[in-house]
Each structure stands twice: as C-alpha cells, then as structure tokens.
Amino acid sequence: MKRHNLALAVSALLASGAANADIIISEYIEGSSNNKAVEFYNAGSTEINLSTYALEIYSNGGTEAGNTVPLAGTLPANGIYVIAHPSANAEIQAIADKTGNLYYNGNDALVLKNGDTVVDSMGQVGVDEVWASGGVSMKDQTIRRKDTITAGDTDPSDAYAPGDEFNGFDIDDISNLGMHLGYGESQPEPEPEPAPEFGACGDSATLISAVQGSGLSSPMVDSEVVIEAVVTGVYLDGERPLNGFFLQEEDADQDGDATTSEGIFVYHQDTAVAAGDTVRLAGSVAEYYDSTQVSNITNISVCASGASVTPASFSVPVESMNEFEAIEGMLVSVSHPVIVTNTDSLGQYGDFWVAHERLYVPTQVAAPVENNNVNVRLNGFSIDDARSVTNAEDVPFPAGGLSAMNSLRLGTEITNPTGIINYSFSEYRLLPTAELQYVDTNPRTDAPELAAEGDLRIASFNVENFFNGDGQGEGFPTERGADSVAEYDRQLAKLVAAITSMNADIIGLNEIENDGFGDNSAIAQLVAEVNAQSDVEWAFVSFGDASYIGGDAITNALIYRTDRVAETGTAVFTTDVPFDFGSRPPIAQTFHDIANEDEVTVVVNHFRSKGGCSNSAAEGDQDNGDGQGCWNATRVEAAETLMAWVANNPTGRAVDDVILIGDFNAYGMEDPIQALVDGGYTDLQMAELGAENHTYVYQGLSGSLDHAFGSASLTEKVVATANWNINSDEPKVFDYNTEFKSEVNMANYYNDDPYRSSDHDPVVVAMTTEQGDTGDNDGGDPDVDDGGSAPPTDEVPNLDHATTSGSFPIWLGLGALFLGLVRRRV
Known part of the structure; x- marks a missing residue:
C-alpha cells in the first residue's frame, strides 16, 4: 500500500503549481485477460464537473479514436476516479466508479480530453508500438504516475517514454488502485439523497433534460428520480430484446436547450406499456456502457394512452459527437435523405451505416495531406434492428428482408428516416419507428455498362x-x-x-x-x-x-x-x-x-x-x-x-x-x-x-x-x-x-x-x-x-x-x- 506523508504530498503540489492543474491519469493497469483500469486524480484545488471529460482510445496507430469512454459526476480536489473494463475481475470492479469500453493493449494510445481540449495522454497517437522505457511498459504492467508529476501530457503526438513520468509494477497489481499521493484511502461516502416522493400522475417530476444534462454523461448518476413522459418505443419482445422502452418529455415540458436530450431509455421488463402511453415512474439514474438510462424501477404507473411527441429534426454531418449526445434516447426525424455507406455487419448484427452522401477515401479525391482522415461517425450513423441477436435468419433490411435476391446495396437512398437514437456498442444508432423508404439509386446490372462498346x-x-x-x-x-x-x-x-x-x-x-x-x-x-x-x-x-x-x-x-x-x-x-x-x-x-x-x-x-x-x-x-x-x-x-x-x-x-x-x-x-x-x-x-x-x-x-x-x-x-x-x-x-x-x-x-x-x-x-x-x-x-x-x-x-x-x-x-x-x- 502507498503510505505517503501528507506534508510531502502537499509540498510536491505546491512546488509544481498544482492549484491551476487539471485531472491527470494517475494509474494505468494493463493486466491479464480483461483486467484493465484507468485511475484519474484531480490535481487541482477545486471540484471538477466530469460530464465534459472523456477518455479516447486510439488503437494500433490509428489517428481516429476507436473507443470513447465518458467520465461522469464530479471530482473534488485531490479526488480519485477509476474506470474499469466491464469484464475486469471482482476486485477491480469493487474499486471502480464506473465501467467503460477500455479495449486497449500496450500499443494503443490514450487521450483524456475536456471537450476538445487535451488534458493528458499516454502513448503517441498515430504510432503503432508498445511504449516502454526505463523498465516501465504500457503492456502487461501496472504503472503509476510519479509523485512529482501533477500536470498532464497535453501533446499526444509527441514521442512517448512512459518511464519519464510513471513507475512500473507487476502485472495485475491493484494494491494502490483508487489511491494517489495519500488520497483516496479513507474518503467518507457521501450521505445518499433521500428518494423523492412518487406522487400522482400530473404532479411535478424531474425533467428528462435535467437527467441527461449537457455533457457526455448524466450529472445525476446514482440519483433517485421520478419522471413522467411519453413512451416512444417499446423493446420488450423478440429475440434478445433491449428489455425496456424509451420515454420522451411532452412537447410542452421540453426545456428548449439544444444541448440536452429530452429522451431516455428505461431498463424495465415487468410492466406492459405501449407507444403513446404517458408513464410515471421512479428509479435510479445510471450510465450503462456510457448510455444514460433509468433502472431499478421502484414504482411505475401508466397515466394515459394516445399521447404523442414531435420528432426532433436532425441532420448530418455534425461538428462534434456532442450533437448526437444531445438527442440520445429521443425520437428524431432526419431532415434529408441519407445514403447507405456500409453494410459489413448487416448479416451478422442487423445494422448498417448511412451518411448524407457516399463517403470517399480522402486520397481518392484529393492529394495527400497531414492528418488525412474522415471521421465517419461525424458524417452519419448506424440504423439498427434493435436486437442483440447475431446472424439472424430474418434481417429486416431492406424491405422484405435481406437475401441474395433482395440486396441492400451501398448508394441506396433512404428517404428521411424516423426513429429513436440509441447509444450502444460505442455507436449512435437509429432504431426505426416507421418503415424505411428505400430508393434504388444504385441498382445491380447484369453486365458492365459502358457508354460505347468498342471492339x-x-x-x-x-x-x-x-x-x-x-x-x-x-x-x-x-x-x-x-x-x-x-x-x-x-x-x-x-x-x-x-x-x-x-x-x-x-x-x-x-x-x-x-x-x-x-x-x-x-x-x-x-x-x-x-x-x-x-x-x-x-x-x-x-x-x-x-x-x-x-x-x-x-x-x-x-x-x-x-x-x-x-x-x-x-x-x-x-x-x-x-x-x-x-x-x-x-x-x-x-x-x-x-x-x-x-x-x-x-x-x-x-x-x-x-x-x-x-x-x-x-x-x-x-x-x-x-x-x-x-x-x-x-x-x-x-x-x-x-x-x-x-x-x-x-x-x-x-x-x-x-x-x-x-x-x-x-x-x-x-x-x-x-x-x-x-x-x-x-x-x-x-x-x-x-x-x-x-x-x-x-x-x-x-x-x-x-x-x-x-x-x-x-x-x-x-x-x-x-x-x-x-x-x-x-x-x-x-x-x-x-x-x-x-x-x-x-x-x-x-x-x-x-x-x-x-x-x-x-x-x-x-x-x-x-x-x-x-x-x-x-x-x-x-x-x-x-x-x-x-x-x-x-x-x-x-x-x-x-x-x-x-x-x-x-x-x-x-x-x-x-x-x-x-x-x-x-
């Protein structure tokens, strides 16, 4: 166990000007199997709202983040925050504040951002190598930030030597996870907020927009809430369903803030509800694989039927993923036709990608330049059959079901699709609530079509x-x-x-x-x-x-x-x-x-x-x-x-x-x-x-x-x-x-x-x-x-x-x- 003298810790902070510092990555675990965790330490002097922070993972020398793990809640000065892989062992899970998509190896770079600002980093983005120096390696080790390091590495593109800022320990060593500079060992648990009164239909309730917040994760994680809203989609039936339903605030109760979502997923299987029902329920707010939801439902009432909400108008491309986060869980209608751009996982998972237009490799249409990549996630989204089944025998896309004689070709146009935006498996997905309208703009041909035959x-x-x-x-x-x-x-x-x-x-x-x-x-x-x-x-x-x-x-x-x-x-x-x-x-x-x-x-x-x-x-x-x-x-x-x-x-x-x-x-x-x-x-x-x-x-x-x-x-x-x-x-x-x-x-x-x-x-x-x-x-x-x-x-x-x-x-x-x-x- 780390037992640091508090005076030493304080003097180290003062010497480095930590009053103006930000969050740093204080510990990194690349253990056996899925025993992976990242610890963060607030090296500043004030409490920090984590809802705008996210950890990005750049795999195998990639220049685009393959996974993004949002942080959540608040972190006081000298506070510790731990994210673990969802399949890490029980000891790691017991220490973790949340789980997330920590799919990394020793050759994958990590970048901590506050919005678009780099706060800290490990590895070198765009380079594929196992970073190691001075006996410290990002592969098969636990490594901990040296006591003298209280500010992050804000240049993720520079050469990286982990031994400069970290000390190395044996693989699977979690003896200091959740502690740094003497902090984190005996922090008192905050007193839980009392659960709100359930009340009756029509009484005041917490707005979904307040639950969702304006960041990548909810500011109310673990809070007990009562919400009352309209069911927009139910996913209780079928093979391996989502086991829940989506709620959206009535039009009159929406807050008018474009950065906060008005919809949310409710994980609940025991009450029959239908689209158009107005439902009042009590439960706790959670982030499940970085998707905000209400679960552990303690009370639920169907107040009325036949209600409706106006789908939000949405378009792609977007400037940042925050625009998708702002409609997470909402019923939306895309304001323009979209084009099918990727069907690689259509047969396996029942989903495919669309964008505002066919997307080309940058060097197909323009000369090579530095940092030359296309973020497909900003240009489109996935359309999903809302099932977790793999290799289904009844993929519903296109109309009539997928088969060798009924293809869904790239370039096919889909007219203004309408559905619910769900976040799962690190992607924003539209779950259609109305039949998709396909326009066959790229039909098969029996032979090559050339303007002239020649001889x-x-x-x-x-x-x-x-x-x-x-x-x-x-x-x-x-x-x-x-x-x-x-x-x-x-x-x-x-x-x-x-x-x-x-x-x-x-x-x-x-x-x-x-x-x-x-x-x-x-x-x-x-x-x-x-x-x-x-x-x-x-x-x-x-x-x-x-x-x-x-x-x-x-x-x-x-x-x-x-x-x-x-x-x-x-x-x-x-x-x-x-x-x-x-x-x-x-x-x-x-x-x-x-x-x-x-x-x-x-x-x-x-x-x-x-x-x-x-x-x-x-x-x-x-x-x-x-x-x-x-x-x-x-x-x-x-x-x-x-x-x-x-x-x-x-x-x-x-x-x-x-x-x-x-x-x-x-x-x-x-x-x-x-x-x-x-x-x-x-x-x-x-x-x-x-x-x-x-x-x-x-x-x-x-x-x-x-x-x-x-x-x-x-x-x-x-x-x-x-x-x-x-x-x-x-x-x-x-x-x-x-x-x-x-x-x-x-x-x-x-x-x-x-x-x-x-x-x-x-x-x-x-x-x-x-x-x-x-x-x-x-x-x-x-x-x-x-x-x-x-x-x-x-x-x-x-x-x-x-x-x-x-x-x-x-x-x-x-x-x-x-x-x-x-x-x-x-």
Whole structure:
C-alpha cells in the first residue's frame, strides 16, 4: 500500500503549481485477460464537473479514436476516479466508479480530453508500438504516475517514454488502485439523497433534460428520480430484446436547450406499456456502457394512452459527437435523405451505416495531406434492428428482408428516416419507428455498362484469394481462401458467373493461387469451369517452364477469349526489386485482335498492400498519417520500375499500345498513381469517371485500388471505361463463406451469381482496334517492330502459347476474315 506523508504530498503540489492543474491519469493497469483500469486524480484545488471529460482510445496507430469512454459526476480536489473494463475481475470492479469500453493493449494510445481540449495522454497517437522505457511498459504492467508529476501530457503526438513520468509494477497489481499521493484511502461516502416522493400522475417530476444534462454523461448518476413522459418505443419482445422502452418529455415540458436530450431509455421488463402511453415512474439514474438510462424501477404507473411527441429534426454531418449526445434516447426525424455507406455487419448484427452522401477515401479525391482522415461517425450513423441477436435468419433490411435476391446495396437512398437514437456498442444508432423508404439509386446490372462498346475489351479482376486445395477435391483448408471443398465450389461458381458476364476479351486476374499451370492448378481449373459455363473458348497465359511466378502465395494471371485475340509475344514477368518481396511480380503479354490484327501489350500488377509496416519499414514506408498508409515509397518505386521494364518491350514486341491493369493498392490521388500519370500513362478511370469512382470500400469509405492506365496511343483508342460495382457495394454476407451461417442463411444469402464474388470490383476498358498486320501475313504493321529487345534473362518465356507465323492456325485466319466483316459482341 502507498503510505505517503501528507506534508510531502502537499509540498510536491505546491512546488509544481498544482492549484491551476487539471485531472491527470494517475494509474494505468494493463493486466491479464480483461483486467484493465484507468485511475484519474484531480490535481487541482477545486471540484471538477466530469460530464465534459472523456477518455479516447486510439488503437494500433490509428489517428481516429476507436473507443470513447465518458467520465461522469464530479471530482473534488485531490479526488480519485477509476474506470474499469466491464469484464475486469471482482476486485477491480469493487474499486471502480464506473465501467467503460477500455479495449486497449500496450500499443494503443490514450487521450483524456475536456471537450476538445487535451488534458493528458499516454502513448503517441498515430504510432503503432508498445511504449516502454526505463523498465516501465504500457503492456502487461501496472504503472503509476510519479509523485512529482501533477500536470498532464497535453501533446499526444509527441514521442512517448512512459518511464519519464510513471513507475512500473507487476502485472495485475491493484494494491494502490483508487489511491494517489495519500488520497483516496479513507474518503467518507457521501450521505445518499433521500428518494423523492412518487406522487400522482400530473404532479411535478424531474425533467428528462435535467437527467441527461449537457455533457457526455448524466450529472445525476446514482440519483433517485421520478419522471413522467411519453413512451416512444417499446423493446420488450423478440429475440434478445433491449428489455425496456424509451420515454420522451411532452412537447410542452421540453426545456428548449439544444444541448440536452429530452429522451431516455428505461431498463424495465415487468410492466406492459405501449407507444403513446404517458408513464410515471421512479428509479435510479445510471450510465450503462456510457448510455444514460433509468433502472431499478421502484414504482411505475401508466397515466394515459394516445399521447404523442414531435420528432426532433436532425441532420448530418455534425461538428462534434456532442450533437448526437444531445438527442440520445429521443425520437428524431432526419431532415434529408441519407445514403447507405456500409453494410459489413448487416448479416451478422442487423445494422448498417448511412451518411448524407457516399463517403470517399480522402486520397481518392484529393492529394495527400497531414492528418488525412474522415471521421465517419461525424458524417452519419448506424440504423439498427434493435436486437442483440447475431446472424439472424430474418434481417429486416431492406424491405422484405435481406437475401441474395433482395440486396441492400451501398448508394441506396433512404428517404428521411424516423426513429429513436440509441447509444450502444460505442455507436449512435437509429432504431426505426416507421418503415424505411428505400430508393434504388444504385441498382445491380447484369453486365458492365459502358457508354460505347468498342471492339476489344480488357478487364482487371481481383479474385480474392482463389485457392483450389490440391486440385483434386482435397487439401482444404488452404493457406488462403476457401476452408473446404464446399466453400471452394461456392467461390468458383460466383467467379465464373462474374467472368462470363463481364463481356471482356482479356482479363487480368489478381490474388489467384500461385501453384503453376498444370491440370490441377487454380488457373487451369478456373478456366476449365469458365469454358464449361461459356459458349466461347477461353485460355490462360502460361509461362513455359516456370512453376511459380515469384515467391508469394498469390500471383497475377491472364485469361482471354481465343475467338477474339491471340498471343503474339513472349509471356514474361519480373522479380526485380521491389517485385522480389511484398509486391507481386507484374506479368506481361502482347495480344493481337484477330479481326484487325491490332496489337496491345497487357501488364497485370499487384502492388504491396497498405498495412503491416510497424517498425520494420524505412521512413518513407512508415504510415505518416497522410492517408497513404504503409509502404508508400515501395509502391512509388514499383510504379517507376514497372514503367522502365515495360519501356524495354519485355514481351519482345515493340508495341505502342500498352495497358497497365490490376490492384495497385493506392487510391486515385496517391503518389504511386501520380508517378504513373507523370510517366505518360493516362488514368482511364479518372479521365472518364472522375475522381469519385470506386472499386473497393473500407470501413464505409469508397475509392479505387484497382486501376487501368493507358499509354498515349492506346488512350486515343479507348471509347469507354467502367467500374462494374458487383462486389464493393454488396453486403459481405453474400460471399462464398459458410462460417457463422445456419443452413437457412447459407441458402438465403448465397446465389451462384456475380454479386459479392470478391471484395474488389472489376475494371473494364473498351477500345477500338485499327486494321493492321502483326507480321504473320503480308504487309506490316507500323505499330509493330519485330526488332524489339529480347526479354531479360531473369524473365521466363512463354514456350507453350507464343504465336508465330509458322504456327498460326488456318482456321484462325478464316475466323478473322469473318469477324472483320461482321463485328458483333456475343
């Protein structure tokens, strides 16, 4: 136990000018399991109202708080306040003043704020590391503020060394929790306020606005109150309901203060009430996981029925989360339509996110800048089915219930939703009290829609870790992708449906298993199934004697329609730095259009991803907070190396028309993309679709990681470019996975169609071809120089599929003559 001499404590406070100090974090526990707690000490000389204070937790180097834990009540000078994890052990819980979402580890930064002002901090926001120094660590230790530290660290972005201000103790040591500088050991418990008289319906009562207060938590926690108000929503029935109802003050009793809520949740299961009832009740005020409620009901009467309240008008975006707090528990009507922006948890938890508009990754639409992030919570909110059930078989959104044939796509408009704002699981959620009105502003399409057809289409498609086990029905689970043959069959069917509906002639694939080109390989079996389901013949580009392309588990691939194009070059790849590790080796092949014999070189790419740099990356590859993530310098190097490689005509065909496609793991305005543009390539999506285009959605933010870039001559031939949004806009529950799905859900959520065949959308480019000659026939093509440089020695030639004048089939030439006369797509 800490037993400090009081004179020492007082002198320390005086020496540091603590009369003007604020609250500090005095103890931090990162114990085993969920034994986590944070202690706060009022180092000032006056009582502090805690309702405006909140502890923010920034996880894994994030620049946006993942959890926010409001403080509550008041804290006298030299007072101690403890928040514990809700699943901490009984000893910690007995000391704690409240529980909250203390989901942190030793690499997560903590910031204590009073409103928007930083009061104290631990760790370094935006940096992912376990902070430790001088034997003191934020991981697996209890650490206590040194006696000489009486003011907080108000710069959460500076380098952090916990040993400078804290002393370290063993894991799970709670012997001093609730005490600091000799205070907190014998503070007398305040005498409880006498419970108010219950009275009769119509008598005076405590206003809900007074219970809610203007801060993040109630100023009346643990107080006994009597309130009388109108029931706006009842959640007593159904599977794992909320077990209570919401009350809102009559219009005439509202206080007119926009910062105080007029609604509140009542946790009570034993009295039947209905919306429109006027109810008088007595109970105690509590903060349950940071949501204000009245519980422990001691008396309740239904005074009347048929009453109503006017929904509050609400709009997004908001400037701060206090605007949501001001309507917590209230019936609201959103004053404008909202757009569906995230359905990741729709199938699992029955909720989805909306905002005032589709939200884009900042670096998709603007150049990278410091502190580049979008706080999605300020831009929208969750719409929830008000149940705690997981993986329900009857998700009510959209109208008619969620199914593979009844999707809720991102971009769908919902007209002015009305409901109750509830706070749970760290989010503000609207619980609809009226049927949602959906406007299908982003319908599915059966095939990519392009402004013009062209006569040659080239596409890019990330197939999301397509692995086929051992290729003989065994070998599952695999390193990635399907965990069983059943999942493999479901994934294969959806991918084939997407490929055969894409109406493309050449498709570059990403994230296919890197297991060679034999009969049991993933690429061979994918193409075989495509041929089984298609009216035309497809082939894949092989790389001769190469068993693998690079050393990654996944690779790039090329497939094509043999009635449209033929290979004319030598299929190659390069493993030059940085394609030796992290960035998958780009592959290239030259094709000619059979009808016109016009040639194009197609290069498929998959640059290094944005995550996982930790401390192992060089400075330029660290996540510097500008929105480009990790390994940005490596991706820029990849872009520059790629252009140099392609300029050397690696397929052996000196062709001006070049298209670079694939997953570049960079959004539209990021440095690697700009490097390609500066190098003379046209961003074909930007040119036709503008900056607000997308092939991928992450945490509700849209953007394009998949791109198509054209050389100058090819760009002149492009007539249309499209992102076919069959995946990113669909609920992820529609994918091939069977985990956490009942038999009913596996049937209800799955269809062998293109929708959610992957997590990335295909990009399709349509172009015209020009009459030419590859050199296989008389004449000559000005685009082609047969004296192109030979492939570098570290590139593997395509021995099986190279087309030469000596091997060009007669039937292919006859087919070309026919297609030259009749140019139709099938």
